[in-house]
Amino acid sequence: MTPGQVRTMTREFHVGGSDKGTALARKVRATWRELELQALRIEEFRPLLSYPDMERGNEVRLTKGSRVLFQLTPTARDSQLETQPYIAYSSPGKVRGKPVYTHFGQPEDFDALKSKGVTLNGTIAIMRYGKGDLLAKIKRAEDNGIKGVLIYGDPLDSEWESVDPLESGGPPVPWDAVQRSSLKSFPGDPATPFLPASRDMHRLPRADVQLPAIPIQPISAGDAQHLLRDMGGPIAPVEWQGRLNITFAIGPGYKDAAE
Structure with missing residues (x-):
């Protein structure tokens, strides 16, 4: 993995189950396709996740x-x-x-x-x-x-x-x-x-x-x-x-x- 790829992977905060996490998974898949890896797919999981209330933060x-x-x-x-x-x-x-x-x-x-x-x-x-x-x-x-x-x-x-x-x-x-x-x-x-x-x-x-x-x-x-x-x-x-x-x-x- 190159320094540029590391920067791409870590540039944004990817909360589990978020749209940004999905976008990153697709970006990784596209990169692997360029390397001609076969049988690529994105596996979907449905875990019980926990998020804070962003509109009414804890006090x-x-x-x-x-x-x-x-x-x-x-x-x-x-x-x-x-x-x-x-x-x-x-x-x-x-x-x-x-x-x-x-x-x-x-x-x-x-x-x-x-x-x-x-x-x-x-x-x-x-x-x-x-x-x-x-x-x-x-x-x-x-x-x-x-x-x-x-x-x-x-x-x-x-x-x-x-x-x-x-x-x-x-x-x-x-x-x-x-x-x-x-x-x-x-x-x-x-x-x-x-x-x-x-x-x-x-x-x-x-x-x-x-x-x-x-x-x-x-x-x-x-x-x-x-x-x-x-x-x-x-x-x-x-x-x-x-x-x-x-x-x-x-x-x-x-x-x-x-x-």
Whole structure:
């Protein structure tokens, strides 16, 4: 593959099931025909796909009473991406609650929170990417009574840009970038696990598709810093501290009763 072909393939953002994806498939087929490859066809699949609402984007608000203290509407950093940052297959919904910092959302993290007497039921988790399968992390949060999850990539866990640019090594990920992800943790789509989503393939009823029922929203490290910096409750253990230039507290809630 030539550099020019790579540029052609990656010039635009091809959302699964989109017209641009179809156009790219036809362009690849035309290129292969020029190479005189035989028996070329475009195979059609019908997977269960997940898209964000582009007209009414997701919002995260920090409020105190009727006053909005902070609001973020996660937007695409590059308009060519054409989709808002989201977690594919996340459940839609509107939730309200006090935030609680759950570290990586691992079993030992929730055990530590319970041992400290931290209330989890009805809260909104602020969680870090990494250390395990995302679907398992979200289901674990749901099983512990959490109503929603905000998830971010901490600079300590990746090559994300430091608060101090001089501390950054190599090409950094921007401080306001939002990492997309998916709750799919196996081959195939959720309705046809481990099987191709062909036209005639048997599909699971939607009620039997095993996905969390709580909403999940990815946020940037910069937004996570804003949401975490005035948390109340006990100070998080040393090994839970990230690299956001703040002292991480667990919560739930804030020192001034915002939520």
